[in-house]
Amino acid sequence: MKRFIIVSLVFVLLLSAVVFAEKGGNPSPPGLEDKEVKGQGVDKDSPASAKDNKSSGKEAPGKSDAAGLQIHKNMSKAEKDQVLDQLRNKTLGNKQLLESRLENVSNRDKQKVFRNQNTVREAVMNLLALREAGNFSGGIGQNISAIARGFDNSVNKTVEAEEAIQNRAGLMRFFFGGEENAAATIQAELNQNRVRLQQLQRVREEYDPEFQAFIDEQMLLIEEEQTRLQELAQQELGDKGLLGWLFK
Numbered sequence: 001m002k003r004f005i006i007v008s009l010v011f012v013l014l015l016s017a018v019v020f021a022e023k024g025g026n027p028s029p030p031g032l033e034d035k036e037v038k039g040q041g042v043d044k045d046s047p048a049s050a051k052d053n054k055s056s057g058k059e060a061p062g063k064s065d066a067a068g069l070q071i072h073k074n075m076s077k078a079e080k081d082q083v084l085d086q087l088r089n090k091t092l093g094n095k096q097l098l099e100s101r102l103e104n105v106s107n108r109d110k111q112k113v114f115r116n117q118n119t120v121r122e123a124v125m126n127l128l129a130l131r132e133a134g135n136f137s138g139g140i141g142q143n144i145s146a147i148a149r150g151f152d153n154s155v156n157k158t159v160e161a162e163e164a165i166q167n168r169a170g171l172m173r174f175f176f177g178g179e180e181n182a183a184a185t186i187q188a189e190l191n192q193n194r195v196r197l198q199q200l201q202r203v204r205e206e207y208d209p210e211f212q213a214f215i216d217e218q219m220l221l222i223e224e225e226q227t228r229l230q231e232l233a234q235q236e237l238g239d240k241g242l243l244g245w246l247f248k
Contacts, residue, residue, distance in 0.1 A: 075134075080210045086133040087126070087214060094125040109166045117155050117162070119225045123218040124152045127200075130214060143203045150196050151222060154189045158229060161185040165236055177241030183233040190230055197222065 075083070098118045105111040127148040131141040161182040168179045197219060204215045 083134045090129040091126045113162045117159050119221045120155045123221040124148045126218050147196050147200050158186050158189050175241050175243045178236035178239035183236035186229050186233040
């Protein structure tokens, strides 16, 4: 009987410790809160409402969008021109930064891959610069950041896939054709990027015409790279090799 009571007490104490630990909260997985473009000097996406709504801890629906829209709707032409000047300087700096990083890549094939896909990275950095230069907080700023990060994550995947295509050995390609898995990865990312472009087009409508033109330039960079990758994936899938038909 005493042994049963002792075992029961130990069980209750252990159960209480587990419940107490759970109430303390589980930390977020590493990197979950910071999904900004790494190594590009961009700001971390922290909603401005977190400071404005300390009491509730939640943002009122539509409030951030209205605040963000109001910022640039109230801008004078001189203020808009100043923001655009800052953007031009920033975009030039982004291009130079990406070019300088290519100098550290000794492999010619990899350098070619990075150079091609840097057009999307450049557009990503420029879109994030738009939010920063215009101080676009709330919904429109967060939407731009989220879409830009989505494109950047996609670039990381398509670069890896294109490197796999570049590294396809001559004999493997001769006998078994192209790298189908890599081509499938590229096509999957292209499909997701088409959705992101549609989202970006909708967000674009929330900005004044002066800023819409800037967003159009970034969309054009992304679309051009989309076309190149689509052609690459189709070419790779079309390369069946000498014996590839045996495994299709």
